[in-house]
Amino acid sequence: MAVAERYAVKESEAHWQQVWAERACFRATEDPERPKYYVLEMFPYPSGRIHMGHLRNYTMGDLVARYRRARGHMVLHPMGWDAFGLPAENAAIQRGVHPATWTRENIAAMRDQFKPMGLSIDWTREIATCEPEYYRHEQKMFLDFLKAGLAYRTETWVNWDPVEHTVLANEQVIDGKGWRSGAPVERRKLAQWSFRITRYAEDLLQAIQDLDRWPDKVRAMQTNWIGRSEGARVRWDLADRDDALEVFTTRPDTLYGASFCAISPNHPLAAELARDNPDLAAFIAECARLGTSEEAIETAEKRGFDTGLRAVHPLDPSWTVPVHVANFVLMEYGTGAIFGCPAHDQRDFDFARKYDLPILAVVAPRDTDPVAFAADLTAGTEAFVGDGVAINSRFLDGLGVADAKRAVIERLESLGKGEGTVQYRLRDWGVSRQRYWGCPIPVIHCPSCGIVPVPEDQLPVTLPEDVTFDAPGNPLDRHPTWAHVDCPTCGTAARRETDTFDTFVESSWYFARFCAPHSDTVAFDRAAVDYWLPVDQYIGGVEHAVLHLLYSRFFMRALRDCGYLAGAEPFAGLFTQGMVTHETYQAADGSWLEPAEVERTDDGGARRLSDGAPVTVGRSEKMSKSRRNTVDPERILDTYGADAARLFIVSDNPPDGDMEWSDAGLEGAWRYVNRIWRLVAAPPVPLPPAGTPVPVADLDAPTLGLYRRAHKTIAGVTEDLERFRFNTAVARIRELTNALGDLKADAPGAAAVARFCVETAVRLLNPMVPHLTESCWQALGGSTILAESDWPQADPAHLVDDTVTLAVQVNGKLRGNVSLPRDCPKAEAEAAALAVDNVRAHTEGKTIRKVVVVPNRIVNIVVG
């Protein structure tokens, strides 16, 4: 092969990356006259190594960014580092390296690994959340939240990891155990800083409806997480006591079916009663031991302890029910107390069976005999939770469930015994972490003034560098001087808050900071933020569907209400990409082998490269260190170059699904990269100079067909990219280049058409394989570079053909084809269809009952 025909990947990719950098092609600038487009991938944690998930994530984002730039948008596509967090402290403990050093070195290493991908990122906007220039603004926000009542300190039950010596977020507790330590998590009551996310519960919920460019799946998950339920709070006076029990219910219509009340083992009343009742205290202790792991809940039976107290029915003072402490009542939801209506709630039913409590049906399905229904239900094992009409319910009898709810609430309100209310599952966000490597919470605890915010002119509160990790717990707590300060208000000796923020706080506003990352006086330059926000396309893993995305939505609202910015929704469009998976390999002794250690054999098996020992091929799973089925992106980029990797990533399967990484697939992409280059360097037809017009009128039918195919490809690819269908976009371009093989070189205008097709393919492929296509474009004699060029335009006149092929069916079965002028009259199509030989064979001797003609598509002849 001639030298000119071989594509020099390394030289090409390095060259174009340098050209783009020199020309500052990807520097984001604001131009109010032009449409903007903000593309953002979820920023990475600087672990020090990029992985395949990064490669996939940033390839997709880059594709979108390059496409939008070509479409004439002012594009913002920045990169930063989610740089606080536990791994840095673990590295400090294990290897004695300071978290700051470890993090900064990792950032440098990962930046070096990202650069060869050829991403169209504005690197001048790079931020790292661990730097004081970044987190100082977060501290100011916190002070403003404090003033606005959006941040507060309270004693809450937390998940405490006894090994890590810190609080864990709910998502860090897996099956009741710490996600890193594996130690059973303890429930502890601690004074914690919390953000009042519940203030926006209704707004966060309602606004989900307008997030029409978010996946339905994520919208559903957020909706469920917020967990709105309408119902009533009902007060049950306690007999022989001065106080009352407040319960929450979604079924106030079943109040006349109540047979007990139950309170959580963590309910204050339970604690009070337990003081004089050792048996109850023992019961409560046992409930706590049972824990909250999934299988514990699954298998635990309903258990209760009768307190001996009686609660007075709110609608009938002569009616009392027993009050139990029950293991299935959660303190965290509602009021921590319920009334039990066994007939219409399965849990209450099970409980009533066990403790022999009455089961009285108060709702019956319409059109059933209430007496018989009630008898069946009482005798059976299942509660009735469906819709119906009230029975055995005095003034409610005959009302439907919805009407009965309204009527009861009205009665309760008039009696002062309760009121209609809305309950949310969502809880406030506890943000305190007993950790060093996080943003310091800027408050001071003063023995005489209490909690005193750090004055704004003293921000930022920076982390001390001289810390030790030789003992468990928070190094800030042990630091000899850092925490000891004078109270800003009264001047007496006081102590800094030593907790730091949950790292989800930094990621809740970084997207806004990217709009003007270097403004040091304010967190957000209003003009820049108003121009760029919201993010038009956010891309990341679905694992953040609830927490990060919900926290960010909360933060935008809180920042808006504190006067920082105007919008409420951070991400107008969201795309959740799937995981990267790979086959797993196990040696005979069960140990896992890396893909690089294994070779596939022709019979479909595999063997170890080192000694030829047989290897068991397991199913494809998410790449993980434990199964050793990871592939190192750095090596891929080094061997095949960025373009082949990028092409494989976007062409293999739909981007929202899991992608199976395979060497064969990558090599297929690599072959295509080289094929495209050959198309330019050694075209099937000598190409005329750039700008040679296509002599459309002179083209014969096949050549015109190819020319039109190129226009259709432009239209199709454009549509596919708009809809995130990268795989079909690539397939269309491959079809075009395949079709080029059928071009007759000596046909009139063939060379000009060939040039048009090659140019089109190159331009359409640019967002996927930017380096290769720049080289191609240059070789084709392009006067610009593609990174600064416009997206091709399809000519609508060439999107339709003059001649169309119609399928001909007889009784719905395909029997032939006919070629006809586009939009020809139905009668003509019918006649042509009936004339097809094979059609005649199937209609001969039969009566034609009906002929269906769908113009330009199909003719169906119905015979009988």
Added chain:
RNA sequence: GCGGACGUGGCGGAACUGGUAGACGCAGCGGACUUAAAAUCCGCUUCUCGUUGAGAGUGGGGGUUCGAGUCCCUCCGUCCGCACCA
């Protein structure tokens, strides 16, 4: 249990609002080029029977329709999220 997504060749996957199922790629088979190999190019590749052709076919069953992968009912199965949420 609740909510969501989904089920198409050996594999990943195409198929616009019902209109020629299997685009494109991977793997496989055959051929060309080559002393040979690699690379490249061309052809075949859902299954069954076969010469043209025919029959079957989108998880199973049923329905609507001239026509169903697509719509409806029902059953089976897979994946994801939440879960004693009152």
